[in-house]
Amino acid sequence: MKRFLALCLAACLLGGCATAGPMPAPAKSPSSPAQAGPAGEEEAIKSALQQIKQGPGANYRISPTDLVDITVFQQAELGRKLRVSQNGTVSLPLIGAVKVGGLTIDEAATLLADKLKEFVINPQVTIFITEYAQRKIYVMGEVKAPGSFDLPVESRLTVLEAVSLAGGFTPIAAPDRTKVVRMQGGRSQSITIEVSAITKRGEKEKDLPLEPNDVVFVPQSYF
Template sequence: MIPSILRTLVVLFLSAALVACGTSSSGSVRAGTTKAVTTTDSLAAPDTTAESGAFTGVSDYRIGALDMLQITVFQLDDLDREVRVNTSGMVSLPLIGAVQAGGKTVSELEALIASKLSETYLQNPQVSVFVKEFTSQRVTVEGAVRKPGIFPITGRTTLLQAVAMSEGLDPLADPSSVVVFRTIEGQRMAALFDLRAIRAGDAEDPLIYGEDIIVVDQSGGKTAIKSITDALRGIVGFRTF
């Protein structure tokens, strides 16, 4: 039985692969709705993160439930707090009480806290918010792994670390056929990675972001993901198909 999420990916990328077959001998590629890349140099951060990356200075990341926040007020150490967003999206802070953090960007929350502090207590407070743990960010790991599932990302996470969350590869896995699916600028994109090369230090261990989907293919035989990995290998050097 093929998991529903995998069936969806197969339909999407098989359709794209058929378009890839129409490329000309000169290397030009017909316009399509999907992109494929083979290195993380061209696999950018997804739409769900800031341009600078999810864990290196977030600007438009939306704070979620259970995220850990570090809040500081310039020259007022007594107001500094490390707080976890509760399941309702709220945090409790000195002087101002409960504040809605969930759904806000870092800059929006900074402005909200500063506004509440300035209403009664402080003049032009300088508030800084840092997302210490991105618990609301999750990655899906599917295919030939010991424990497929959806796992929280609580910090800077690489592909090898994400696979380890699923308790590693199962005996039938093909470590050279690991696909990362990601949405970038509204388009579904994919990259193919070889875990053996990464472990040997011959390839980079790419960063994984919230909402990424990792699918590990099986070795030998015909599998649902095999058509996708074959299509990705067949368009090395092409950016669209």
């Protein structure tokens, strides 16, 4: 009997106790994107900037305080760059205030063209939104809750405040290599934020105020 039990125990150890089933694979954390060193960081930042450049898309509906650039083909004097009013209207020469809030860009251009037909032969209206009412910043990388956040209109939001909104740094973050990536003149500019200078040495001026569409990126520590 003892010999039988010994043989069973040996079989179990050698076979890994097969009755327990296969070992489960470790779960992947959705809040920890893969970063293979500087190259991985650069790729993640590029991906975020590409999404921002694409904008909300053709189905975006004009909102109060959007900044719009309206042009009328071969009628430069009728064009205007203006902010949509709180009640969703824009004012143009000849036709006055027209409600465009809630319309897509194509719908608004068609409406303005219809209004101008009384005064202009075959008017062709184009609308560009140069600044969206929804002012967003993006916090990515080694923070606990990465995502996009509203940028206040009446007050400023700094880098560390944005990281706080995103739940703070993860245990494997490299705070002193935090970057702010900002689009200027169609090109991206990267600014490194030395967090320890702000938190440990009290150099508050290094806590950069953020601008619309800024990306705050927190890389991993190199172990």
